[in-house]
Amino acid sequence: MNFDFSEDQKFLRSEARKFLEAQCTSQHVREVLDDEARSHHEGVWNKIVEMGWLGTAIPEEHGGLGLGMLELCVIAEEMGRTLAPVPFSSSVYLFAEALKLAGSDAQKSTLLAKVASGEVIGCLALSEGPGEPDPAKLSVTFDGATLSGTKLPVTDGDIATHAVVLAKEGTGASLVLVDLGQDSVTRQPVKTLEPTRSHAEIRFDGAKAERLGNAGDGARLLEEVLDRAAVLFAFEQLGGASRAQEMATDYAKERHAFGRPIGGNQAIKHKLAEMYVKNEVARSNCYYGAWAVSTDAAELPEAAAAARIASSEAFWFASKENIQTHGGMGFTWEVDCHLFYRRAKLLAVQIGSPKHWKEKLVRALEMKNAA
């Protein structure tokens, strides 16, 4: 039984934590929060680029570090703890993983090294309206050469240089790769509940684009990309949930009311114990997801879904009850609680909400049972 990260991976974790705690403080996050013009924190981003983390799971032949998904999971958890206000997840978990999975040799050679160096920032454009995007009912269309229609909202859509777009092609759906620097692409920043991560509306008016993978294979490829990304998102969420739990616990020990620490009351203690249970359930499911994604295991669909759901719910619970534990202080702009509450919601809906993933999980269990 070896169900834990290796010594090298734990060392990477402690180095990443030290680095981010020094270089990506809540002050850095707030510099983006309080300035509408800023899409992300360039200073933090440049330092992350220098660390080489963007290429963690990109092969050396494509300019990456050639480490594995386990190392990327470790970094993702630490990014989540510090609410890093940078387009890391879009470029690395979604864009680079889509390229690795479905890209042609030419596409990989052209773009992966640039993702690793930070020259290219990628994003994934799915949503068009309320609800989960349905590959059978897309308004954005691809005709084999050009892309038309509007995606809204796209996380990091205003700072990205490239996008992978889910588009209708003929009677099916395809994944399409598009350079966002063309005149036929119009981008408009949009305000969201989570101002420390940027979002945009992207309109394509016959933009030049190329297919990623085969025509009509978009829905299937997207599932595979999202299964892999779900594990990485789950680690970010786990990091955020762990940090929110620590904040709530520390505050419950310091804050006195009725002559003693509020953490001495069972209403608070039991809430924090429940938070701990949810976070441990999430952590164990995340580790299983990490194992599945790093070994390309047949169990990946259910492992990824379980990690994703457990972490979404753990982060939601920890972030909302962290505010509640802080009381009135927790509802002020100056205290960091709301930053976690905001980030928890973004990460829970960005690549499919818990309800969507629960249905996917049960479908995977049915398939397994039928096989």
Added chain:
Amino acid sequence: MDFNDTPEEAEFRAEARAFLEKHLEPKTSSGVRRERGEDFLRRAKDWQALKADNKFAQITWPKEWGGRGGTAMQNVIWGQEEAKFDAPTGPFAIGLGMCIPTVIAFGSDEHKQRYVKKALRGEEIWCQLFSEPAAGSDVAGVKTRAVKDGDEWVINGQKVWTSGAHYSDYGILLTRTDPKAPKHKGLTMFIVDMKQAGVEARPIHQASGGREFNEVYFSDVRIPDSDRLGEVGQGWKVAIVTLMNERLAVGGSPGPDWSEIMDYAREAGTLSDSDFRQTLADWYIAAQGYKLTKFRTQTALSRGETPGPENSIGKIITANQLQDICNSAIEMQGHYGLMTDEERMPADGLFQQSFMWAPGLRIAGGTDEILKNIIAERVLELPQDVRVDKDVPFDELKQG
């Protein structure tokens, strides 16, 4: 990451498995079997003796006490393998898991020579006599009195929820020896002969309908001072050692899980219900969370490390989930699901039986609320609850 044994672990697993295959039948049903009676006890004692003779009885105990001197990981492996077979292990779990470790820690050399090996071979069965009608979660509130009379102590009082009291030979007994001292300071622990006059075990008629536990009455029972465990007034310290071992002894899946209700829903044609599917996902994730958390614990053991506190989440998850799953299954069955008539009950009564067992599981061995206190105080290091009785003489405390 992988889920494989190390070569040494694989070798031990093969050895354990060969021994089990030679002597036992594989388990056939996942249902909860509650065997009772003399035949079962005879079979259990024979199996225990065979295990002891082959050094499989207590894997981690030192060889001088008849153990294997093995690792914690070997103990986990043995538990996993034995659970796959129809092994009659129940009657010894409390004695070997809790009572005898306490005797080894606090007993005299004579006690150890007299009791340890006989318990290990299953020749003598032990029970734990702590809980009382007015001392459950607050077990330091026991009232059973021990009064010194020469070289002996005279015991009067009542214990409750004592598993196996009616077939036990000995017990460890928590008593109050000084009612003038504060609650935790007036306690003393003894070894008691359960077969002597004045000890009466009566089965409790449980809410579930079964009679698996007992209340035990002590009427002028005499215990020699030489059978005291620890110093007079130090009974709480001794009890803590017993209770620390309890958490290591508890475990195992208690009844139907997500896969069984999923199977049932498929047969019943309700698996397409979207509300049910959402809830099913929640059960799967919590059950996986617990199972995988045990893997993390085993990893620590396998590396020779001390596991972290993560395992404390176990019973909170499993007991609540069992209750939820049974409730949902019965509601799915509708009015039909009420039936426990053997001829008519749906799915062989799988969910009905555990529905009535689950409330007890949420209480036994630490209630949900006490377990949350333990996580909050020992893991998260939050302040202890207010204890207004801490420094007050026991006989001045309000009772009720």
